[in-house]
Amino acid sequence: MANTLDSHILIIYGASGDLAQRKLIPAVFDLYRGGYLPENFALLGASRTDFTDEEFRNKVVFENDLFDKEGHEDKLEAFSQLLFYQDLKTYDGAEDVKKLKARLEELGQEFGTGSNYIFYLSTPPKLYNTIPKALADVGLNKPEGGWSRLVVEKPFGYDEASARQLNEELQSVFHENDIYRIDHYLGKETVQNLLVTRFANGFFEPLWNRNYVQSIQITAAETVGVGSRGGYYDESGALRDMIQNHLLQVLAHVGMEPPIRADAYSIRGEKMKLFQALRPIRGEQVAEQVVRAQYTAGKTKDGEVVAYRDAEGVPDDSTTETYVAMKFFIDNWRWAGVPFFIRTGKCLPLKVTEVVITFKNPPQALFAQYDDYAIKCDNQLIIRIQPDEGMAMEFGMKVPGEGFRVKNVDMDFFYRELTTKDVPESYSRLLLDCMKGDPTLYARGDSVEQAWAFVDPILEAWKKEEAPLAFYEAGTWGPEEADRLWDGIGGGCWRNPDSSLTEKRHYTEL
Numbered sequence: 276m277a278n279t280l281d282s283h284i285l286i287i288y289g290a291s292g293d294l295a296q297r298k299l300i301p302a303v304f305d306l307y308r309g310g311y312l313p314e315n316f317a318l319l320g321a322s323r324t325d326f327t328d329e330e331f332r333n334k335v336v337f338e339n340d341l342f343d344k345e346g347h348e349d350k351l352e353a354f355s356q357l358l359f360y361q362d363l364k365t366y367d368g369a370e371d372v373k374k375l376k377a378r379l380e381e382l383g384q385e386f387g388t389g390s391n392y393i394f395y396l397s398t399p400p401k402l403y404n405t406i407p408k409a410l411a412d413v414g415l416n417k418p419e420g421g422w423s424r425l426v427v428e429k430p431f432g433y434d435e436a437s438a439r440q441l442n443e444e445l446q447s448v449f450h451e452n453d454i455y456r457i458d459h460y461l462g463k464e465t466v467q468n469l470l471v472t473r474f475a476n477g478f479f480e481p482l483w484n485r486n487y488v489q490s491i492q493i494t495a496a497e498t499v500g501v502g503s504r505g506g507y508y509d510e511s512g513a514l515r516d517m518i519q520n521h522l523l524q525v526l527a528h529v530g531m532e533p534p535i536r537a538d539a540y541s542i543r544g545e546k547m548k549l550f551q552a553l554r555p556i557r558g559e560q561v562a563e564q565v566v567r568a569q570y571t572a573g574k575t576k577d578g579e580v581v582a583y584r585d586a587e588g589v590p591d592d593s594t595t596e597t598y599v600a601m602k603f604f605i606d607n608w609r610w611a612g613v614p615f616f617i618r619t620g621k622c623l624p625l626k627v628t629e630v631v632i633t634f635k636n637p638p639q640a641l642f643a644q645y646d647d648y649a650i651k652c653d654n655q656l657i658i659r660i661q662p663d664e665g666m667a668m669e670f671g672m673k674v675p676g677e678g679f680r681v682k683n684v685d686m687d688f689f690y691r692e693l694t695t696k697d698v699p700e701s702y703s704r705l706l707l708d709c710m711k712g713d714p715t716l717y718a719r720g721d722s723v724e725q726a727w728a729f730v731d732p733i734l735e736a737w738k739k740e741e742a743p744l745a746f747y748e749a750g751t752w753g754p755e756e757a758d759r760l761w762d763g764i765g766g767g768c769w770r771n772p773d774s775s776l777t778e779k780r781h782y783t784e785l
């Protein structure tokens with residue numbers, strides 16, 4: 276099936292690496308299989324490893340376990356014929372980029388793709404500024420008669436200053452509208468569905484504010500440890516790796532004002548305003564509002580785990596956090612006074628990401644004398660980002676029989692009931708949007724800086740050791756210090772979720 280996308284070539288820098296093999300090439304194959312790619316399309320891998328086109332195809336397609344090969348041999352073979360490879364001596368050398376340009380022109384003629392290019396930077400981040408400059412030196416940032424877009428992987432900077440500098444460097448050679456800062460959480464259907472839930476329905480929005488909401492919590496728990504990524508992770512830590520980008524993006528979808536239109540300008544503008552309203556956490560407040568912790572040896576769902584400090588590539592005196600829990604406020608009219616909580620960690624009991632909106636109790640506890648009312652009657656909306664994607668509303672109902680005993684029940688919706696199709700993988704959706712020239716689900720430069728501005732003071736306090744590092748056993752829900760964040764706000768606690776969104780309850784004991 277042909278479509279109306281512009282013909283183009285997708286160039287993946289760092290094509291010999293893990294991300295290209297595990298995520299990018301399979302995502303392009305999904306687009307190919309779904310008929311989303313333009314009729315004239317080619318993919319050019321570029322990195323230093325010596326491959327012929329054929330060797331590259333073998334590595335990233337035929338020897339790639341992530342492809343379900345059975346029954347798809349013909350499609351895979353045809354897809355592989357769209358893949359090419361250009362070896363480089365360096366990523367930013369003049370000779371290399373000239374060679375790359377010549378290859379692109381050759382492919383452009385062979386495939387009729389013209390001079391439309393997407394350059395995907397899947398290399399170590401230190402090359403994110405030098406590659407675009409090298410492209411600009413030979414005019415590949417503004418190709419004659421075509422267009423050029425740049426996709427930049429995470430991490431986008433290390434702090435606000437480095438993100439600002441990177442923005443300046445990129446924007447000096449590419450127009451902001453052509454820079455696509457990828458955050459794979461924005462490619463998740465359920466993160467996008469937060470906007471639909473809020474803005475396509477009439478009954479959530481009137482309740483979605485300080486008058487009715489008691490607290491909002493976001494949890495992103497992982498069972499895995501750092502595995503073989505210790506070297507990268509130790510320089511990063513959970514705050515940079517998960518909160519500065521993914522979870523603040525989720526927060527923005529939960530907290531932003533309604534956009535005027537469902538387009539990149541309006542949606543990204545509202546997200547920026549939300550980030551500007553985040554109340555900074557500085558100095559002594561860091562110890563009160565943010566808990567950082569590191570896992571020790573233990574047992575998770577995946578088996579025995581060694582302590583973080585014993586993981587490959589991690590120094591034995593590392594103070595890098597593998598867990599963060601924090602409480603903060605958003606200083607705007609909608610959210611004044613509402614506490615927000617975010618936590619994320621490695622080696623926790625479950626892989627789960629969810630948002631929980633807890634609504635205020637009714638003004639009078641009318642049925643308080645009946646046993647379990649007090650503990651049972653939270654009105655919560657639970658939005659499950661992954662897995663078991665869906666939503667559940669919890670509220671109190673009368674237990675049949677005498678008196679007014681109240682129990683919590685739930686109404687749920689599961690994404691799998693909405694469609695029999697597989698939920699598209701984040702990278703496929705995001706790549707397709709870039710091919711269409713739609714940056715709505717990509718992070719805008721100023722908002723990335725603003726997100727860093729929120730986390731920077733926390734990182735500074737940690738650097739000065741103004742807040743202690745706690746420890747938690749792998750396989751537990753984190754340190755007990757995180758529970759204390761809920762003190763003094765008039766109720767509430769972390770919801771430690773089950774593996775399924777709602778355990779189907781049997782009410783026989785009633």
Ligand SMILES: NC(=O)C1=CN([C@@H]2O[C@H](COP(=O)(O)OP(=O)(O)OC[C@H]3O[C@@H](n4cnc5c(N)ncnc54)[C@H](OP(=O)(O)O)[C@@H]3O)[C@@H](O)[C@H]2O)C=CC1
Pocket residue numbers: 288289290291292293294295322323324396397398399400428429430
């Ligand atoms: N892997 C993942 O799941 C994710 C990765 N990312 C980001 O994407 C980018 C690529 O990640 P990933 O594919 O995992 O990384 P890899 O370490 O696998 O590197 C990708 C490629 O970059 C090239 N490279 C260039 N210079 C260097 C260097 N000095 N050291 C090592 N490699 C170099 C290598 O190719 P060659 O030697 O052939 O030139 C390598 O194959 C990173 O910035 C990462 O932060 C983001 C999210 C998830």
Ligand SMILES: O=C1O[C@H](COP(=O)(O)O)[C@@H](O)[C@H](O)[C@H]1O
Pocket residue numbers: 497516517628
């Ligand atoms: O970007 C990252 O995300 C993953 C978690 O992504 P998910 O889609 O599986 O929730 C995390 O494991 C990794 O450390 C981080 O770099």
